[in-house]
Amino acid sequence: MNHQKNTTEADFLKNYQVEKYEKPSVTVDVVAFTITEESEKNYRKNTDKKLKVLLMKRNDFPFHGRWALPGGFVGLREDLQAAVQRVLKNKTDLSKAYLEQLYTWGEPDRDPRHRIFSISYLTLIQSANLKVKDSSKHYEWFDLSMNKIHTRTEKLPDGERVITAHVLTFHGEKESFDITIEFIQTVKEHLISQSYHIAENDFIAFDHAKIIAYALKRLREKIEYTPIAFSLLPELFTLTQLQQVYETILNKELLKANFRRKIADMVTETNEYKKDAGHRPSKLYRFNSKL
Amino acid sequence: MNHQKNTTEADFLKNYQVEKYEKPSVTVDVVAFTITEESEKNYRKNTDKKLKVLLMKRNDFPFHGRWALPGGFVGLREDLQAAVQRVLKNKTDLSKAYLEQLYTWGEPDRDPRHRIFSISYLTLIQSANLKVKDSSKHYEWFDLSMNKIHTRTEKLPDGERVITAHVLTFHGEKESFDITIEFIQTVKEHLISQSYHIAENDFIAFDHAKIIAYALKRLREKIEYTPIAFSLLPELFTLTQLQQVYETILNKELLKANFRRKIADMVTETNEYKKDAGHRPSKLYRFNSKL
DNA sequence: TCAAAAGTGTTAGTATTACACCCATGT
DNA sequence: ACATGGGTGTAATACTAACACTTTTGA
Numbered sequence: 001m002n003h004q005k006n007t008t009e010a011d012f013l014k015n016y017q018v019e020k021y022e023k024p025s026v027t028v029d030v031v032a033f034t035i036t037e038e039s040e041k042n043y044r045k046n047t048d049k050k051l052k053v054l055l056m057k058r059n060d061f062p063f064h065g066r067w068a069l070p071g072g073f074v075g076l077r078e079d080l081q082a083a084v085q086r087v088l089k090n091k092t093d094l095s096k097a098y099l100e101q102l103y104t105w106g107e108p109d110r111d112p113r114h115r116i117f118s119i120s121y122l123t124l125i126q127s128a129n130l131k132v133k134d135s136s137k138h139y140e141w142f143d144l145s146m147n148k149i150h151t152r153t154e155k156l157p158d159g160e161r162v163i164t165a166h167v168l169t170f171h172g173e174k175e176s177f178d179i180t181i182e183f184i185q186t187v188k189e190h191l192i193s194q195s196y197h198i199a200e201n202d203f204i205a206f207d208h209a210k211i212i213a214y215a216l217k218r219l220r221e222k223i224e225y226t227p228i229a230f231s232l233l234p235e236l237f238t239l240t241q242l243q244q245v246y247e248t249i250l251n252k253e254l255l256k257a258n259f260r261r262k263i264a265d266m267v268t269e270t271n272e273y274k275k276d277a278g279h280r281p282s283k284l285y286r287f288n289s290k291l
Numbered sequence: 292m293n294h295q296k297n298t299t300e301a302d303f304l305k306n307y308q309v310e311k312y313e314k315p316s317v318t319v320d321v322v323a324f325t326i327t328e329e330s331e332k333n334y335r336k337n338t339d340k341k342l343k344v345l346l347m348k349r350n351d352f353p354f355h356g357r358w359a360l361p362g363g364f365v366g367l368r369e370d371l372q373a374a375v376q377r378v379l380k381n382k383t384d385l386s387k388a389y390l391e392q393l394y395t396w397g398e399p400d401r402d403p404r405h406r407i408f409s410i411s412y413l414t415l416i417q418s419a420n421l422k423v424k425d426s427s428k429h430y431e432w433f434d435l436s437m438n439k440i441h442t443r444t445e446k447l448p449d450g451e452r453v454i455t456a457h458v459l460t461f462h463g464e465k466e467s468f469d470i471t472i473e474f475i476q477t478v479k480e481h482l483i484s485q486s487y488h489i490a491e492n493d494f495i496a497f498d499h500a501k502i503i504a505y506a507l508k509r510l511r512e513k514i515e516y517t518p519i520a521f522s523l524l525p526e527l528f529t530l531t532q533l534q535q536v537y538e539t540i541l542n543k544e545l546l547k548a549n550f551r552r553k554i555a556d557m558v559t560e561t562n563e564y565k566k567d568a569g570h571r572p573s574k575l576y577r578f579n580s581k582l
Numbered sequence: 583t584c585a586a587a588a589g590t591g592t593t594a595g596t597a598t599t600a601c602a603c604c605c606a607t608g609t
Numbered sequence: 610a611c612a613t614g615g616g617t618g619t620a621a622t623a624c625t626a627a628c629a630c631t632t633t634t635g636a
Contacts, residue, residue, distance in 0.1 A: 022367055023314040026397075026408055043636075044586045076313055076406050080397045098482055104395040104410050106317075106371045115367050117317055117408070119395050160580060190521040190578035191389055230481040240587075257590070258626060279587040280633035287481035289451065334609075335613045531614075548617070549599065570614040571606035 024115035028083045029071035029208065030054075031102070031215035032091065034125045034141065035232050035248055044278040046240065049248045052141040053212060054091065055170075055204075059138065062112050063205030067170075069212070070139070071118065084121050090131055091139070098124040098231035102215055110207050118206075122215045124231045143171035145251055146216050149180070159188035168213055170203070177203040181213045216249075223249055227266050230287040238274055238282040239267070265290075315406035319374045320362035320499065321345075322393070322506035323382070325416045325432065326523045326539055335569040337531065340539045343432040344461075344503060345382065346495075350429065353403050354496030358461075360503070361430070362409065375412050381422055382430070389415040389522035393506055401498050409497075413506045415522040434462035436542055437507050440471070450479035459504055461494070468494040472504045507540075514540055518557050521578040529565055529573040530558070556581075 032054040037047035055067040070091070074083045080101075085094045102120040110116065146166050154161040161184060168179045182197045198210045223229050229245045243259050267285040275281040323345040328338035346358040361382070365374045371392075376385045393411040401407065437457050445452040455474045461467060473488045489501045514520050520536045534550050558576040566572035 024317055024365070024367060026315055026317065042586085044584095044634095046587070074315070074397070076315060077399050079399060080395075096480075096482070099484070101394060103392060104371075106365070106410070108368050108370060117410075119397070119408075187578075187580040189387075190524070190526060191387070192518060192522075192580075193390070227483060231483075233481070235481060238588085255627070256588085257628085260589085261625085275634080277587085278585075278635040280589080282588055287478075289478040289483075333613090335607095337614070529615085546600070547615085548601090551616085552597085566607080568614085569608040569612075571616080573615055 022114075024117055026074045026117045026119065027071050028074055028080060028087060028121060029069040029118045029211060030084055030087055030121045030123055031069060031212055032088065032123045032125055033144075033215070033219065033232075034127045034130060035245055036127045036141070046244070046277075049244045050143050051145065051248050053144045053170075055140055055142055055172075057138050057140070058205055066205040067140075067142075067175075067203060067208075068205035069120075069208045074119075080119065084123070088123070092123075092125045092129050092131060094123065096126065096129045098122075098228055100228075102211070102218060105207060105211065107207070118211070120211045120215070122218060124219075124228060126232055126234060128234060140172050143169075144212070144216070145169045146213065147251065156186070156188065159186065159191075161186045166213065168209060168216075175203070177201070179204060179209045181210065183213075183217070220250055227287065227289075230266075236270060236272060236284040236286055238284060239263075240282060242267070242285070313405075315408055317365045317408045317410065318362050319365055319371060319378060319412060320360040320409045320502060321375055321378055321412045321414055322360060322503055323379065323414045323416055324435075324506070324510065324523075325418045325421060326536055327418045327432070337535070337568075340535045341434050342436065342539050344435045346431055346433055346461075346463075348429050348431070349496055357496040358431075358433075358466075358494060358499075359496035360411075360499045365410075371410065375414070379414070383414075383416045383420050383422060385414065387417065387420045389413075389519055391519075393502070393509060396498060396502065398498070409502070411502045411506070413509060415510075415519060417523055417525060419525060431463050434460075435503070435507070436460045437504065438542065447477070447479065450477065450482075452477045457504065459500060459507075466494070468492070470495060470500045472501065474508070511541055518578065518580075521557075527561060527563060527575040527577055529575060530554075531573060533558070533576070 034052050034054075035049050036052055038050055040047055054070060056070050058064055058066050058068050070087045072083065072087045074080060078086075081094070081099065084099065088094060100122045102122050105118045105120060106115075108115060110118070146168050149165045149167050151162065151164045154163065164183045164185075166181050166183065168181060170177050170179070179201050180199055184195045184197060186193050186195070196210050196214065198207070198213070201209065203209075204212075219228075223246060229242065229249070232245050233241060239260055240256075242263065243254060243256065246259065247254055266288055268288040270284050270286060272284040273281040274284055325343050325345075326340050327343055329341055331338055345361060347361050349355055349357050349359050361378045363374065363378045365371060369377075372385070372390065375390065379385060391413045393413050396409045396411060397406075399406060401409070437459050440456045440458050442453065442455045445454065453476045455476075457472050457474065459470045459472060461470070470492050471490055475486045475488060477484050477486070487501050487505065489498070489504070492500065494500075495503075510519075514537060520533065520540070523536050524532060530551055531547075533554065534545060534547065537550065538545055557579055559579040561575050561577060563575040564572040565575055
């Protein structure tokens, strides 16, 4: 800190010296999701949808050869959102994607080099807006799914702990792997707290598997009470496409009639139809922003 | 970055040199809420409840003399939660309070000195757990309320923007002031995004008024679907006390019978009663953690 | 013609809202 | 006795879940 006499704020700022001692670094790490359509052989059937997450193969130490989230150090004068856009350059134009800050990870030893804070972001990209050109060997969109495998309850002296284990399944072109994550909810006296635990694994670098699980959990929660699902679809879409987005993210089937009633006032119908395959054409809708 | 030849991760870490160029700083800033009981003259009446937020009068530049959130730089090897506890030392024991990370604020010019990221936290403290000893003149619990004043909609070329203005009212021992904040929800094509805007003011330092508004908004949302309200109450409480916590935070009155049905399976009744004043004694309940 | 999906209706059960009423207490 | 808050019941409405049925199309 500054030890000169400063009597006005202008004086103070003129004399202010940025400290020279060792400081932490700050990165942004981005969990980018998209939903792709996998073509079907049967001309009548609708396309199968997959939830994909973008990973980057590390070519540096630490964690050389492992998969990591796209990320990078935040420039000293760089806006956070600009840093996220830079990290995703050649992947998409963020002005056409949903972007939301998730959480800041700061365990002192989460990076073996030195103290690095990671500000994580969730982005939802409509698959048509993916830029395919820079499909370098370093980046790959992995199929992702997360399934609950069991729940157990531990008694504590002054409360209890509910541990829900999920398995994250990554499916890539050449590599596929599973990672188990535990969501831990602790109730001590009348206080609740949450934490996450991931076993060591040989596939994902740093604590990035935890960040991905956290992002998918948040996405599943938010899709229920906000209209973010629309950012994964084009301007015009069918209600079945919308339902498939929900089903792919939630990883469960929904009843058509009930789904349509639930989302009814988030959409407006148009006069256009999607006349494609061997079944009744479906009406196209658009997002209705009126709350 | 490191330019030596490293062929194993161990080599790499041995040779790794922390960069010497200028780096940002990282702070934690804490929005601490509590609910206090203001005594009543009428022996029959229940106590009036107030939502309070802890502020600290700055004795340094920048923003000398203004009120700020308790906060501090995060030590290079310090855990984030430990930093929050350090910032609140002599105020409370965080192991008895609810703590949740809120958001990381990183606009390049949010601090006039240099680049400082603020990781903000929300904490809910039961008023009985406040340590009163260090009631130095630098800290004060302000009454806080936030009220919607109007909503307007702006048409954009490719979407619209809904701006909801709220006024934050701070009421302290010697000082009281109002600050207006706008929650801005933008819909562009089918993409939604949110931002916040606070007019310049002479009372609160940095962007801390924005952080307080964000915290209260999050608290209002989360109280509806999580049991965090219990962290503001003692182990045993009456249902009216619980309702008052909700009413104080939401800043609106609730119907007793309906409220009780809503929270019914978050509480368990005990055999104890609170027999205090000139009316029927009320049964005491405790938090029921079973979901 | 028929598989596939689009699209709608029905019913039972549950949750939400608003309001009305009776009960128990300390001074 | 009475002001104050504790505590419960009811009826209208809205939402949800499960399921059943009809319609339309391209090969």
